[in-house]
Amino acid sequence: MEVRTRTHWQNTIKKYKVTPVKLFEPETLDDIVSIIREAESRKLKVRAVGTGHSFSDVAITHEYLVDLFRIDKVNRYDERVVKETFKEMKLVESGAGIRIRDLNRKLDTMGLALINMGGIDHQKLAGVISTGTHGTGKDIEAMQGFVQSIVLVAVGGAVYRIEKTNGITDPTKFNEAGTQLIQDDAIFYSAVLSFGSMGIIYSLVIEVRELYYLRETKLATNWKELKKKWLDGTIFTEGDTESAGEVPRSVSFLINPYALKNRKTGEPEHYCIVSRHYKASKPRKWFLIEETRNLISYIFGNFPVTYYYTILVFNLLPRRAPYLIRGSLKSLRDKKFVHKSYKVLFQAFQFIKERAYDAEFAFDLSHTPSLITAIENIITNAKEMKENARLYHSSPLGARFVKRSKAYLAVEYGRDIAYMDTPFLLRTRGTETMLELCQQIMFDKDGIPHWGKVNSILDGKEGFLAATYPKLGTWKMTLKKFNPNGTFNNHFMERNGLT
Ligand SMILES: Cc1cc2nc3c(=O)[nH]c(=O)nc-3n(C[C@H](O)[C@H](O)[C@H](O)COP(=O)(O)OP(=O)(O)OC[C@H]3O[C@@H](n4cnc5c(N)ncnc54)[C@H](O)[C@@H]3O)c2cc1C
Numbered sequence: 001m002e003v004r005t006r007t008h009w010q011n012t013i014k015k016y017k018v019t020p021v022k023l024f025e026p027e028t029l030d031d032i033v034s035i036i037r038e039a040e041s042r043k044l045k046v047r048a049v050g051t052g053h054s055f056s057d058v059a060i061t062h063e064y065l066v067d068l069f070r071i072d073k074v075n076r077y078d079e080r081v082v083k084e085t086f087k088e089m090k091l092v093e094s095g096a097g098i099r100i101r102d103l104n105r106k107l108d109t110m111g112l113a114l115i116n117m118g119g120i121d122h123q124k125l126a127g128v129i130s131t132g133t134h135g136t137g138k139d140i141e142a143m144q145g146f147v148q149s150i151v152l153v154a155v156g157g158a159v160y161r162i163e164k165t166n167g168i169t170d171p172t173k174f175n176e177a178g179t180q181l182i183q184d185d186a187i188f189y190s191a192v193l194s195f196g197s198m199g200i201i202y203s204l205v206i207e208v209r210e211l212y213y214l215r216e217t218k219l220a221t222n223w224k225e226l227k228k229k230w231l232d233g234t235i236f237t238e239g240d241t242e243s244a245g246e247v248p249r250s251v252s253f254l255i256n257p258y259a260l261k262n263r264k265t266g267e268p269e270h271y272c273i274v275s276r277h278y279k280a281s282k283p284r285k286w287f288l289i290e291e292t293r294n295l296i297s298y299i300f301g302n303f304p305v306t307y308y309y310t311i312l313v314f315n316l317l318p319r320r321a322p323y324l325i326r327g328s329l330k331s332l333r334d335k336k337f338v339h340k341s342y343k344v345l346f347q348a349f350q351f352i353k354e355r356a357y358d359a360e361f362a363f364d365l366s367h368t369p370s371l372i373t374a375i376e377n378i379i380t381n382a383k384e385m386k387e388n389a390r391l392y393h394s395s396p397l398g399a400r401f402v403k404r405s406k407a408y409l410a411v412e413y414g415r416d417i418a419y420m421d422t423p424f425l426l427r428t429r430g431t432e433t434m435l436e437l438c439q440q441i442m443f444d445k446d447g448i449p450h451w452g453k454v455n456s457i458l459d460g461k462e463g464f465l466a467a468t469y470p471k472l473g474t475w476k477m478t479l480k481k482f483n484p485n486g487t488f489n490n491h492f493m494e495r496n497g498l499t
Helices: 029-041 100-109 125-131 185-191 223-232 295-302 304-316 318-330 341-345 365-389 431-444 462-468 472-482 491-495
Strands: 002-004 022-025 046-049 064-067 074-076 090-095 147-153 159-163 179-183 200-210 213-222 250-255 271-280 334-340 356-364 397-402 417-425
Touching: 029 046, 029 064, 029 147, 029 200, 046 200, 074 100, 100 125, 100 341, 125 200, 147 185, 159 185, 179 185, 185 472, 213 223, 213 341, 223 250, 223 271, 223 365, 271 318, 304 318, 304 417, 334 341, 356 365, 356 431, 365 397, 365 417, 365 431, 417 431
Parallel strands: 022 064, 046 064, 159 179
Antiparallel strands: 002 022, 074 090, 090 200, 147 159, 147 200, 213 271, 213 334, 250 271, 250 397, 356 417, 397 417
């Protein structure tokens, strides 16, 4: 195992930079056990990190930091120990430190695929699960929804395999020496989404499916039309000529917060793009050429120069912001992109996205009007800030959908949700002020902040968490079991009253 001292670690947006006492790069389960024991003996805090794609301070500690990138093996979960009732399920066990991109590639070689994923693939598996990373689809759960078994190393270096009460592993066949099998819903649904606070996750068994294809359409509309279809529900059911009546698997959309004149009608409108994913079969391949999204968005999304050009224009000519946003939305239009599921679920623009950050709040889908009011309040605020302070949004607003989860601290616990996203490019003028305002607007409309995104509005709002998460008490009891002395605590947990 590599151990570094006098080294730095920072999250992708470089907002949180730490010089930990030690940065460990374990290779085995025993390495993790020894790290935790050493931390305890020296009364130091210890925390695992993923790739630092969280914008909040969720992953930060100044003491012992553990990066599991060397723990990245993927195998079918041992069928011999799986209960008869789960034999049909496709189960793989993966090292916690694997990046989603590498996991996708590995699964592909096994003829398998993730059921869902977030919009990019640079994060690590345990990282995405620990903050509830989501993709889109009101009938599809976020990443933690596919976890069936977790190997967790907690205080004293004790190793647990944690599963649901009716877990996949047959206790009579369980044969992992030195590991205690716990099959208990309360413990599983607490630990599965616990941002590193209950110990270090070594591996996860996730349910996957056979390799599959998706077809994506990205079509233009405007906010007035979109809102109408959202309110009457057709946004979720509408197909196109190719879908032959089939309902899309998932929908998401992007909205220009600024109204601009439509060139054909002359009417001001908020330009929008609606993305839909449909089931598809394997396309016929062009000779040696892999299918890509439309060429303009491919170029715009993959070359750093477009990012630096955009930053320059935003800062030198901020009044162009509404036009730049509309231009970037137009570049996304695409009648058809068919590919393997993980290439379609990957929403591209990784270079730009890793140089942006956002506040993202969840809204109960059964109260769609409060989300619509939040969107319209953000639009009104964008207009006021433009006129009064010459501050601008630098990206479109986004909305995605997620099916309810049983994980106690998932923002979608017990409710289907829509996530509302307000991204800003780093280094554009006024970003912090605008993000504060967006957080306040969404919070005032009962939005619940994503754990891994900007969520400073939660500071000092312990009452909010207790009112929002009905199982917080049970979660805290589980925390006490695995982390009785605060070994895995950090400032994020303290400021949220989670210790
Ligand atoms: C460009 C970009 C795009 C994004 N897109 C989406 C999106 O589409 N949907 C979405 O929901 N979110 C999205 N996010 C947010 C991001 O997916 C989450 O914040 C995610 O947690 C980051 O994963 P990570 O591997 O970087 O983990 P980190 O940010 O490094 O850590 C996240 C948490 O996981 C814990 N952790 C990591 N590894 C372990 C382990 N082995 N054991 C125990 N705890 C561990 C850490 O302690 C920390 O609390 C995006 C972020 C960026 C920068």
